[in-house]
Amino acid sequence: xKQFKRxxxxxxxxFIGMNACAEIAIIVHLQNTVKLNKTDISQLFLGQVSSxxxxxxxxxxxxxxxxxxxxxxxxxxxxxxxxxxxxxWSRLVFTGKASPPSEFKDSSQLRDLVxxxxxxxxxxxxxxxxxxxxxxxxx
Amino acid sequence: xxxxxxxxxxxxxxMCSLLSHADIQFSGFASVVGGQTTSGKGDAFLADYxxxxxxxxxxxxxxxxxxxxxxxxxxxxxxxxxxxxxxxxLNNFESEISYAYLSYKLSPELTLQAGRKRLPLQYYxxxxxxxxxxxxxxxxxxxxxxxxxxxxxxxxDHKTRLGKGTIGTSLYIGREDSTNNRLMSTLFFNEETxxxxxxxxxxxxxxxxxxxxxxxSYTNFKLDRSFTSPDSTEEPVSNSNxxxxxxxxxxxxxxxxxxxxxxxxxxxxFAATNWLLSLGYQVNNFTPYMAFSEFSxxxxxxxxxxxxxxxxxxxxxxxxxxxxxxxxQFDDIQDKGSLELVGDxxxxxxGIDLVF
Numbered sequence: 001x002k003q004f005k006r007x008x009x010x011x012x013x014x015f016i017g018m019n020a021c022a023e024i025a026i027i028v029h030l031q032n033t034v035k036l037n038k039t040d041i042s043q044l045f046l047g048q049v050s051s052x053x054x055x056x057x058x059x060x061x062x063x064x065x066x067x068x069x070x071x072x073x074x075x076x077x078x079x080x081x082x083x084x085x086x087x088x089w090s091r092l093v094f095t096g097k098a099s100p101p102s103e104f105k106d107s108s109q110l111r112d113l114v115x116x117x118x119x120x121x122x123x124x125x126x127x128x129x130x131x132x133x134x135x136x137x138x139x
Numbered sequence: 140x141x142x143x144x145x146x147x148x149x150x151x152x153x154m155c156s157l158l159s160h161a162d163i164q165f166s167g168f169a170s171v172v173g174g175q176t177t178s179g180k181g182d183a184f185l186a187d188y189x190x191x192x193x194x195x196x197x198x199x200x201x202x203x204x205x206x207x208x209x210x211x212x213x214x215x216x217x218x219x220x221x222x223x224x225x226x227x228x229l230n231n232f233e234s235e236i237s238y239a240y241l242s243y244k245l246s247p248e249l250t251l252q253a254g255r256k257r258l259p260l261q262y263y264x265x266x267x268x269x270x271x272x273x274x275x276x277x278x279x280x281x282x283x284x285x286x287x288x289x290x291x292x293x294x295x296d297h298k299t300r301l302g303k304g305t306i307g308t309s310l311y312i313g314r315e316d317s318t319n320n321r322l323m324s325t326l327f328f329n330e331e332t333x334x335x336x337x338x339x340x341x342x343x344x345x346x347x348x349x350x351x352x353x354x355x356s357y358t359n360f361k362l363d364r365s366f367t368s369p370d371s372t373e374e375p376v377s378n379s380n381x382x383x384x385x386x387x388x389x390x391x392x393x394x395x396x397x398x399x400x401x402x403x404x405x406x407x408x409f410a411a412t413n414w415l416l417s418l419g420y421q422v423n424n425f426t427p428y429m430a431f432s433e434f435s436x437x438x439x440x441x442x443x444x445x446x447x448x449x450x451x452x453x454x455x456x457x458x459x460x461x462x463x464x465x466x467x468q469f470d471d472i473q474d475k476g477s478l479e480l481v482g483d484x485x486x487x488x489x490g491i492d493l494v495f
Contacts, residue, residue, distance in 0.1 A: 039303060039349070048305040048347055049298055051247035058247075065461060079350075079393045083424065083458040090272045090494045093166055094209060095265040096221055096242060096252060097296070097307070 023126035024069045024076070027111065027133040029118040036121075036136055042078050044121060046088060047098030061110055061122040062101040069107065073123045076139045161212040161220075167495050170270035172203040174488030177469075184472060184486035186277060188284035190229050191325050194486055203277060203488070204228035205268050207237065217244030225268055237268065237289065250296045258290045259309060259343055262354050262387040262400055270492035274396065274456045276468045279415045279432035281450050282400060286322040287336050290315045304348030313339045323364070326480065331367040336360045336381075354387040362406065381406045394421050396428065409445070411436035419456075426456040436476070447476035463493040 026041055028034065034052045036044075043049050045060045052058045063070040065082065074085050092098040104110040107124040114120040115132035126138055175198045176182040184194040192202030209223040223238035240254030257265045263278035267288075270276065277283075292313015299306060314337045323332035343356030364376035385402035396419030403412045412435055419428035430452040436445045454468030467489040474482050 043300070043305055048307070049248075049300055053300070055247075081393070081424070081458075082461045083464065084393060084421075086462055086494055087272050090168065090269050091266050094168065094207065094223065094238075094269050094272075095259075096238065096240065096256065099164075099211070 022068065022072070023138050024072050024123050025126045025129050025135045026077075026121065026123050026137040026139075027114050027129070028121050028136055029114060029116075030132070030134050032118050032121075032134060032136075034136065038077055038137070038139075041121075041137065045073075045078060045101060047092050047100070050098070057119045058121055059117075059119045060101040061113060061120055062103050063107060063110060063123070064103040064105045066105065067107065069123060069125045072139070077123075161214050164211045164213065165208070166211075167206070167208040168269045168271060168493065169206040170204060170268075170490055170492045171200065172205075172270070172276060172488055172490030173198055173200040174202070174276075174486055174490075175199065176484050176486045178483070178485035182484040183481045184470065184484045185481045186280055186470075186486070186488065187229075188280055188326075189286060189288055189322055190227065191321055192229055193481070194488070201228035203490070205270070206232070207268055208234075209238070218242070248297055248299050251293070252296065253293045255289060255291050256294065256311075257288060258285075258313075258315070258339070258358075259294075259311065259341070260285065260356065260358055260383060261385040261402060262389075264288075269494065270466070270490070271462075271464060271494045274398075274419050274426050274428045274466075275417070275430060275452065275454060276466050276488045276490060279417075279430055279450055279452070281432040281434035281448055282402060282413045282415050284322075284413075284434065286320050286334055287315050287317060290336070290339055292339065301346065302348070304346055304351075306344060306346045308344045309342065311339070311341050315339070319367070328366070328373055330371060330373070332373075333365045333367065335363040337363065350390055350392040352387075352389045352391075354385070356383075356385045358383045379406050379408075395419070396421060396426070398430075405439075408439055409436060410439055411446075417452075424458040426458075427454070428456065429453050443477065445476055445478045446480060448472060448474045448480065460493075462495060463491060465489070465491050 044058050050058060074080050089100045107128050110122045111124055111133055114122045129135055174194045176184050176194055176196050180196055182196060186192045186194060186202055194202055205227050207223055207225045212220045219242045221238060221240055224234040225237040226232040226234040236255060238256050240252045240256055242250060242252045244250050259265050266272045267278060290313035292311060294309055294311040297308045317334045319331045320334040323334055339360040341358035346353045359382050362376055362379040362381050366373050381404060383404040387400040390397040398417040401414040413433060415432035417428060417430035419426050433449045435447045438445055451471045452468055454466060457465045459465055470486050472484045474480060
């Protein structure tokens with residue numbers, strides 16, 4: 001009985017843990033064969049380069065602020081808080097160097113967009129993945 | 140002024156004719172800043188050299204309050220047109236064009252831009268007006284003292300991967316004519332002074348690697364200076380060669396912030412070396428910071444020191460909203476030069492910066 005209670009306790013901890021840090025998936029078009037590490041992804045989402053390492057045009061797309069996955073992505077992959085992200089981008093936007101990723105309220109809308117064009121790269125909550133897109137990394 | 144109006148009209152005209160075929164994006168920024176000197180009656184704090192933004196011992200919101208609106212017309216296939224209007228307390232909020240340029244993407248790595256832009260002499264030059272983009276109330280005034288801020292011309296921008304990092308390089312050429320230049324006319328010569336920077340040519344490279352970022356830049360131009368009054372006793376300048384070098388090294392890991400710049404400029408008669416060092420610590424939307432900067436200019440022939448001033452700053456940035464920050468900063472200015480500009484002063488400034 002004591003053993004059983006312990007199992008329940010550990011299981012419930014795991015469950016809470018999983019919910020608290022929901023994973024995000026980096027998604028691209030099914031035919032896109034790129035391999036990207038965290039640095040590559042960060043460089044694309046911060047406008048420092050605008051092509052995949054193979055030279056093809058890359059268009060990053062992001063989720064809007066009322067989406068949890070945005071905060072996880074910005075903090076885990078870009079290492080920036082929302083304000084640091086905005087401050088970073090304002091240096092590029094108001095000097096003509098780059099435009100920030102377009103933002104989507106709805107992650108399924110973002111997923112559909114990525115599924116239709118090999119140039120797009122985006123991130124969504126791992127639980128929202130389906131077979132129309134390819135996952136190249138999770139965080 | 141007429142020139143400005145013509146510019147505005149042509150920009151609005153171009154915008155309207157593009158409207159039907161273009162995707163239009165609006166964005167903007169604002170900094171509402173107030174401040175005063177705290178060191179005593181009669182003291183003045185020159186917070187903005189270029190436009191002569193001066194605080195005295197009465198609270199004022201005029202010297203540094205700035206608002207900007209940017210419109211980008213994206214015509215697709217790599218072509219876009221951008222215009223940025225900036226209104227300043229110093230100019231009674233009359234708006235002027237800070238940027239107005241065509242941009243054409245030749246490839247994912249290469250972009251050509253032509254029109255009116257901020258002159259990218261130093262790290263903060265191009266986004267000097269966007270307070271939200273940096274921790275301080277303003278980039279340290281000792282280093283950002285140029286009388287010319289813009290140019291009309293062409294730039295070619297390239298960005299690519301280099302090693303594990305990325306490198307962005309810009310080449311630019313152009314010219315700027317400034318009639319009755321604010322800084323020269325009011326602070327240096329006390330009479331209407333006209334400045335022209337011609338044959339401007341420059342190159343700058345930014346290298347980013349993880350938390351590190353480095354910039355080097357070099358600009359060369361020929362300076363003409365004339366005085367409107369026929370009775371002027373000042374000596375005009377013609378075709379004087381000016382070289383300017385700047386380098387910056389920054390570290391930002393989301394928690395610790397290290398910002399630095401050294402620059403040097405030289406003409407046939409004058410030379411100046413200026414530097415800044417700033418440290419910050421970012422925790423829970425609060426960024427306490429400190430900064431030290433120095434401007435030091437000499438006359439080369441007689442080898443005498445002219446203008447020399449330092450600023451020590453302490454401040455706090457509080458990001459109280461995802462798109463806005465409150466800042467408060469204390470500055471201690473020591474004017475040590477034989478050419479005393481405004482004298483020693485202490486000042487407190489505070490404000491809210493936002494972007495949208």
